[in-house]
Amino acid sequence: MSKLPPLSVDEEELALLTDFYQLTMTQACWKEAMDGVATFSLFFRRLPPERRFMLACGQQHAAERLARLRFTDMALTRLADTGLFEAGFLDWLARWRFEGDIWTLPEGTPVFANEPLLEVEAPIAQAQLLESLAMNLVQLETVLASKAVRIVLAARGRPVVDFGMRRMHGIDAAVRGVRAYRTAGLAGTSNVLGGLRHGMPLSGTMAHSYILAHDDEEAAFAAFARHYPDTTLLVDTHDTLEGVRKVIELMNAEPGIRVGAVRLDSGDLGQLARETRALLDAAGHQEVKIVASSGLDEWKIAALIEARAPIDAFGVGTEMGVSSDAPVIDLSYKLVEYAGTPRLKHSPGKINLPCPKQVYRRRDAQGRYLGDVIALRDETGVEGEALLHPMVRGGQPIEEGMALAEGARERVSDSLTRLPEELLRLEAGHGDYPVELSSALEHLRSIT
């Protein structure tokens, strides 16, 4: 009986998830028989104010999805129904295939302003059509992973678990967000579908409602701890320290009961953690851990750790789930070359870099990153590791390139040992990571 619009976006609708002008421009190119090869570069112009680096995430999966885009009969019918497209163009769209190349950074690569995360090289009527979806796909995971890694850094090795599904921006953000969190180094997620789909351990405790639906807190603790050995009990429903005392009484009264942790979810978490630890230790329960949640972000976690709060793990939701301090990065997908000629929009105060590019990351003898050079793709003799890899060639995903996505989480944890230490601080303003242009790129830019 339902007349609700569907909630999901199926693969066969994906080509319609675009800005209308991509289709009108492509129809214009088709009418004009424009078939020159275009290179588009996906990058951001500046870091958000507090950020020192971003983690490029989502661009490898995006590359493969973009290469597989098709205009299905369903999509074409819906476009025809708009009355805005010619029959000849719709026939052409039915045969439309992406036959070009896509280069990307590997998932989880630290990235800086003006460095391409992804470059597309294809006839313009193919490359242009990818813009909106490419940006949407890369934006989400890059924004979320880049926020999450700050929280991981702040926690200094203590596990961080994602509790954010309920306040994220819709279903795709919640599910694909878990992939970004996995890459960034989180330990687990409360999000069942996200965790199952993206290989993150599921984690969760209990809600206040469970406590409140029992006759009293003692009864709720006892029941839950019997069902789930080593579970985490939420102790702040009425009074946190009273709750902790009840957990201790329960463990003392029923020696078979094992409690893994108590969770503090309100109040002065640092002070409550100290008092909770003291109560547990005095009762001989050094094995019971303390989990804290409640509006946490990287700054609050850093302050708790600075104050030596004895918290063993953090649950983080809302602030991480929308990347509240920087919910967006100003990603652009810009034409940089067409038909063999560098192209450049001249924008006052903005840096635009022409031509296909490569990014080289230089290391010192210990393997620490010294800085990057943005160069022309076909330039030779630039030192450092080439970061952009071919992921799609002639429309076909390249297995070797795509396999780099598997190492995303390890890439991040490795990178965190190689980035200059001052970049790992939460606050900005301690000197930027050096990103230079190669002399050839600098020269080309000056004459374009």
Added chain:
Amino acid sequence: MSKLPPLSVDEEELALLTDFYQLTMTQACWKEAMDGVATFSLFFRRLPPERRFMLACGQQHAAERLARLRFTDMALTRLADTGLFEAGFLDWLARWRFEGDIWTLPEGTPVFANEPLLEVEAPIAQAQLLESLAMNLVQLETVLASKAVRIVLAARGRPVVDFGMRRMHGIDAAVRGVRAYRTAGLAGTSNVLGGLRHGMPLSGTMAHSYILAHDDEEAAFAAFARHYPDTTLLVDTHDTLEGVRKVIELMNAEPGIRVGAVRLDSGDLGQLARETRALLDAAGHQEVKIVASSGLDEWKIAALIEARAPIDAFGVGTEMGVSSDAPVIDLSYKLVEYAGTPRLKHSPGKINLPCPKQVYRRRDAQGRYLGDVIALRDETGVEGEALLHPMVRGGQPIEEGMALAEGARERVSDSLTRLPEELLRLEAGHGDYPVELSSALEHLRSIT
């Protein structure tokens, strides 16, 4: 060949889009044979700093989706694979149906702190399971519509078009966001799938890349204008006023060409709009409109209109698409009654209201809103229009209630004429909308 995880979330996976603890708590309730009826209330505790009201959006569609949730074989298999659930519980989940009631505000209702957007009344093992998905679904549309209506207000009747798809948080946000924008009163969207799915006119102009891929701006303008009579030409690729002059030359040279508008996308939009208008008018082209875009939000639009910039329509993307000043509201889904007894978490500094509720909106003789009263649902004699309507009864969507969703856009535009004028200002701090508790609710709260 692809091993990419799917991008879509199908109806049959939707029950898994939840926090893990919903399932462990539900298994606990099942083991304990807890079958008391619970009422949960979905509300937010405070308005974001700059906001005077929010638009409740998404809750009607959410109610119907929640009522239809099922644990399919696929979902059960995946849960079984985790090893965390008992076979008996999974059998029970296979037969799980929502058989309770859901009340909601109609889509597009202005809503204030502590007023329920949605209430669920069902046996606890049914009502608890809905929490995470309900919050995720309602959060997205409410956040986006509440931001968008500020932009509509700032534009003072000039059309606003959504250009934000590329920078929104993933696919669901982009597509379902258009529904929120439609409710909030936007005139159109660039998002093809979102517009087709949610009945919003498609709109779009051209990108800089199209200009740059032509030999020069003149050629690009001429080609595009021939393809699309009355189109909008993007004039800032090289120099905005030079671009405008080229558009005028084109119209003069080819009288058959009709240009609908020029789009300004960088620089001092107010000053450029004035100079553009002067150039167009001097050339006798009063009919060509001016569209402005480029990092616009409600404040920038208000300033442009205050300065009498001759801009006819606005394209708004990033700031609206992530609701940058308030990307999240602190929605809660709280147990307020269980087994006939009011339930309340006592949280210092937080208002929690027990029991099923109703919200009454009072009007003056002209129909303007005077204020709201939050009352007990079964309380009698409270003046005003009852805002919460039954949407699902005994697990079945109620056609009459669900039909209210159709009027969402009209409900918003009507409400904007009835809200106190000071609430329509962009800045906060001019007195709050009066929301009182009924004496019965106040009394119950004091003794719970």
